[in-house]
Amino acid sequence: MTHPMSQVYLNGQYLPPDQARVSVFDRGFIFGDGIYEVIPVFGGRLFRLAHHLSRLDASLAAIRLRNPHTAQEWNSIFTRLLEKDGKDDQSIYLQITRGVAPRDHAFPPNITPTVFAYAQPLKYSPPEQLAQGVAAVTTADIRWARCDIKAIALLANALLRQQAIDQGAVEAILVRDGVVTEGAASNIFVVKNGRLITAPKGSFILPGITRDLVVEIARAHGINCDELPVKLETLSSADEVWLTSSTKEILPITRIDDKPVGNGKPGPMHTRMFALYKDYKQAFIQGKAD
Numbered sequence: 467m468t469h470p471m472s473q474v475y476l477n478g479q480y481l482p483p484d485q486a487r488v489s490v491f492d493r494g495f496i497f498g499d500g501i502y503e504v505i506p507v508f509g510g511r512l513f514r515l516a517h518h519l520s521r522l523d524a525s526l527a528a529i530r531l532r533n534p535h536t537a538q539e540w541n542s543i544f545t546r547l548l549e550k551d552g553k554d555d556q557s558i559y560l561q562i563t564r565g566v567a568p569r570d571h572a573f574p575p576n577i578t579p580t581v582f583a584y585a586q587p588l589k590y591s592p593p594e595q596l597a598q599g600v601a602a603v604t605t606a607d608i609r610w611a612r613c614d615i616k617a618i619a620l621l622a623n624a625l626l627r628q629q630a631i632d633q634g635a636v637e638a639i640l641v642r643d644g645v646v647t648e649g650a651a652s653n654i655f656v657v658k659n660g661r662l663i664t665a666p667k668g669s670f671i672l673p674g675i676t677r678d679l680v681v682e683i684a685r686a687h688g689i690n691c692d693e694l695p696v697k698l699e700t701l702s703s704a705d706e707v708w709l710t711s712s713t714k715e716i717l718p719i720t721r722i723d724d725k726p727v728g729n730g731k732p733g734p735m736h737t738r739m740f741a742l743y744k745d746y747k748q749a750f751i752q753g754k755a756d
């Protein structure tokens with residue numbers, strides 16, 4: 467296998483990817499017992515790092531793991547992983563598992579967590595997806611009841627995303643008890659009569675960093691934005707629907723279950739929000755935003 471990165475971080479060492487080894491008894495491998503983060507890097511700077519590190523703290527606390535590093539240590543690990551000559555935007559993937567121990571569901575005493583991280587070029591959505599929007603399908607949200615934890619156990623998410631792909635769509639919009647929670651790997655926004663609506667935080671969604679930024683930008687620019695349950699009827703009658711994530715940014719969804727959203731084209735609110743988001747990114751690259 468060839469890798470786009472020259473080195474990865476594993477338990478204190480910086481190694482060529484082919485030399486990084488993890489035990490087959492790692493609880494990440496055996497139980498999916500771990501958490502992760504994905505942090506975009508724009509213009510060589512870690513975007514919204516403080517927000518990602520505070521979500522990391524929340525995920526670690528939720529699975530009863532101690533954070534093995536300070537914010538400053540994380541910053542220097544991530545920075546060392548960035549490809550210095552890479553002009554392209556990048557993303558950091560960080561994974562922390564409970565560590566290596568003989569298989570037993572109960573937590574082993576005195577276990578050392580496994581810490582793995584790497585940087586890779588950020589693959590943006592193709593320009594035509596941004597220009598025309600993408601298709602999504604609605605599916606039952608078959609995941610567990612702690613979706614707020616950024617857990618590495620992503621079997622349900624992978625099944626749901628693949629189901630969307632098999633139906634010619636790019637994302638699955640998950641529905642629990644008649645209410646839209648989020649996407650298989652994104653948060654969902656609906657635009658209705660000039661207002662933004664997105665699911666409230668809680669145990670059924672991941673608190674997306676991009677979601678929070680969109681809410682923040684909307685409020686700073688006088689765009690009404692409600693964090694309220696989005697009923698399936700609201701989704702069906704929406705003027706616009708977007709998905710947000712660190713890697714896909716803000717992408718219009720223009721078809722859901724083979725029916726057009728609004729007039730079937732990305733809408734004016736998306737154009738406005740995406741421009742404001744790009745302004746924010748530009749300010750960030752210039753060191754004027756976090």
Ligand code: PDD
Pocket residue numbers: 504623648649650651652653672673674675676677710711712713
């Ligand atoms: N996923 N909801 C889920 C279930 C996600 O997996 C993600 C991101 C989001 C958006 O969060 P953020 O804006 O912080 O990226 C929401 C990442 C990108 C992934 O798994 O690759």
